[in-house]
Amino acid sequence: MQNEQHSTARRQYEADGFYIHPKPIIPDELIQRAITGMDALRAGEYETGVPPQPSYWNPGDSPQKFCKIEMPQITNRAIMELVSHPAIGNIAHEITGARMVQVWWVQLLGKPPTPPNEVIQTNVGWHQDRQYWKIWEEGSELFTAWVALTDVTAKSGAMRFLRGSHKWGLLDKGDFYAQDHEAQRVRITEATANGGETWQEVDAILAPGSVSFHHNLTFHASGPNLSSEMRRSFAIHMRTEKSRSVNGQRKGLSAFINDFTYCPVIYGEVV
Numbered sequence: 001m002q003n004e005q006h007s008t009a010r011r012q013y014e015a016d017g018f019y020i021h022p023k024p025i026i027p028d029e030l031i032q033r034a035i036t037g038m039d040a041l042r043a044g045e046y047e048t049g050v051p052p053q054p055s056y057w058n059p060g061d062s063p064q065k066f067c068k069i070e071m072p073q074i075t076n077r078a079i080m081e082l083v084s085h086p087a088i089g090n091i092a093h094e095i096t097g098a099r100m101v102q103v104w105w106v107q108l109l110g111k112p113p114t115p116p117n118e119v120i121q122t123n124v125g126w127h128q129d130r131q132y133w134k135i136w137e138e139g140s141e142l143f144t145a146w147v148a149l150t151d152v153t154a155k156s157g158a159m160r161f162l163r164g165s166h167k168w169g170l171l172d173k174g175d176f177y178a179q180d181h182e183a184q185r186v187r188i189t190e191a192t193a194n195g196g197e198t199w200q201e202v203d204a205i206l207a208p209g210s211v212s213f214h215h216n217l218t219f220h221a222s223g224p225n226l227s228s229e230m231r232r233s234f235a236i237h238m239r240t241e242k243s244r245s246v247n248g249q250r251k252g253l254s255a256f257i258n259d260f261t262y263c264p265v266i267y268g269e270v271v
């Protein structure tokens, strides 16, 4: 039974370019501590004394703005515990067959509600993560675990994946900050082979403590949060032993990968 489940998850990930795990895997008490940690970060309080990396959102910014804070796990112990949770590493191993899984970058994400009649500015535009990850050699095995801390529904602006788009190659036509999804759809579809790929969107609906995984070439986006609560999550970017930074560089997004206190190995041994 165990093996059958494993192979189903892996087959789905390989065929679709994403995998949505059906049940919560992070204990509720850890989720609650991570939420407290997230609020501390948003208030500029750093438990470890270390600030996050330069970020799109900074303490004092408008609470209506999409909140993206880089490397939150280095500032707060509960967040580090959450992103290091072995259940995430086990599923990452299951879907990739990797011998080693390392967290190499993390983003705290908060999508605030958009009140009725206000202009929507918190969409995440269609993009492939790989377009922002040029520090890694081509073919590197890189993917993301997206952990929900709150109820993530279509109404609260769930992430949407384009089924099978990891097989389209790197199109370099995405934009994380774009707000007009329809204009993006036209531009991206035109860029696919003969403009002919099928556009099939799948919502990643997640209960608190649940996780989705997506391949670095899978197109994804999200719409407005029309619920009354902030949509909270962490995007945990991971690599396997089949990854290398260009020229072995340790800068930008690969700056910390030799520091396992910042970038924990969450499955297997360092290779």
Ligand SMILES: O=C(O)CCC(=O)C(=O)O
Residues within 6 Å of the ligand: 109, 124, 129, 144, 146, 158, 159, 220, 221, 222, 233, 235
């Ligand atoms: O949180 C979102 O809506 C998008 C996040 C994202 O682009 C990612 O985790 O790679």
